[in-house]
Amino acid sequence: MKKVVLITLIFLFVVLGCNKNITGPQILTSVSISPTNASVGVGGNLQFTGIAKDQGGNQMSATFVWTSSNNAVATIDSNGLLIAVSAGIVTVTVTAGGSVTNSTSVTVTASAPVLSSIVISPLTPTVTVGGTLNFIGSPKDQYGNAFAASVSWTSSNGSIGGINSSGIFTAIAAGNTTVTGTAGTFSASTVVSVQPSLRYMYLRITGDGPAGTSSSFGLTVWVTTSSTSSTLFGGTAVIDASNSFVWRSIDSDGYVYSGATFHWSMPIAPGNQGVYVEVHKIINGVDTIYASAHDPAGQTGNGGSLTF
Numbered sequence: 326m327k328k329v330v331l332i333t334l335i336f337l338f339v340v341l342g343c344n345k346n347i348t349g350p351q352i353l354t355s356v357s358i359s360p361t362n363a364s365v366g367v368g369g370n371l372q373f374t375g376i377a378k379d380q381g382g383n384q385m386s387a388t389f390v391w392t393s394s395n396n397a398v399a400t401i402d403s404n405g406l407l408i409a410v411s412a413g414i415v416t417v418t419v420t421a422g423g424s425v426t427n428s429t430s431v432t433v434t435a436s437a438p439v440l441s442s443i444v445i446s447p448l449t450p451t452v453t454v455g456g457t458l459n460f461i462g463s464p465k466d467q468y469g470n471a472f473a474a475s476v477s478w479t480s481s482n483g484s485i486g487g488i489n490s491s492g493i494f495t496a497i498a499a500g501n502t503t504v505t506g507t508a509g510t511f512s513a514s515t516v517v518s519v520q521p522s523l524r525y526m527y528l529r530i531t532g533d534g535p536a537g538t539s540s541s542f543g544l545t546v547w548v549t550t551s552s553t554s555s556t557l558f559g560g561t562a563v564i565d566a567s568n569s570f571v572w573r574s575i576d577s578d579g580y581v582y583s584g585a586t587f588h589w590s591m592p593i594a595p596g597n598q599g600v601y602v603e604v605h606k607i608i609n610g611v612d613t614i615y616a617s618a619h620d621p622a623g624q625t626g627n628g629g630s631l632t633f
Contacts, residue, residue, distance in 0.1 A: 351379040356421035373405035387421040438466035445506040460492035462506035
């Protein structure tokens with residue numbers, strides 16, 4: 326009889342002890358997370374889920390909050406969707422009911438680099454007619470790192486400026502053109518502004534006598550084009566060995582008269598000293614003597630012309 330009672334008690338203990346039904350209120354005691362210790366490539370995604378359980382191990386409803394330990398490696402939204410950003414290891418944590426947590430690690434692996442963009446320089450440059458620019462194209466992969474790829478170049482308006490396969494742009498005429506660098510299916514562009522050459526010419530007349538000796542003489546300077554002739558100076562010039570008479574041919578826009586011829590004449594040379602005459606041409610700051618003459622004292626007349 327005692328044996329039967331003992332067996333009955335053991336049976337009741339096992340049955341009642343394994344019963345997950347609870348008589349009191351459910352208390353959130355744990356939360357599971359899935360998947361665990363996962364791996365994903367950069368740019369990929371993973372969907373995480375959480376299961377909340379009560380003190381009896383039964384599933385129960387709960388509000389989940391998802392966090393990533395390093396958003397630079399991977400981000401995760403309020404629904405548990407993880408987006409892989411860069412290579413590394415990140416910890417994903419789920420919080421259920423505001424207090425119960427669980428975590429797992431995620432390894433983000435780098436995908437093979439592929440061509441994703443191109444950057445060119447310089448941007449929106451300005452150059453004068455006849456000048457050059459050296460463009461550089463920098464292909465990039467999906468991580469923003471340098472990527473080995475050939476770059477081709479084009480100019481939208483070859484009459485304004487052309488560019489060769491090495492990225493050397495040569496300015497031909499004033500105006501704007503768009504330069505485009507292309508690597509694979511990716512391209513980048515910039516506008517190049519070509520300005521007229523900053524150039525002019527000037528006449529310099531200097532006395533050849535001793536310092537302090539000055540003379541005055543008649544001087545005429547004029548400019549001609551295919552259809553016009555304009556006197557730019559006519560009168561008496563006073564010069565000595567240290568003081569030059571200088572006339573500069575520059576129009577109202579600050580640029581040289583296009584296709585003009587610059588003339589000068591001295592009807593009567595100084596009686597007490599001679600003069601040196603130089604015609605200079607300046608292009609983008611470079612001063613070059615294009616014509617020169619020496620009119621000794623006592624001789625008559627000197628003059629010349631220069632077309633540019």
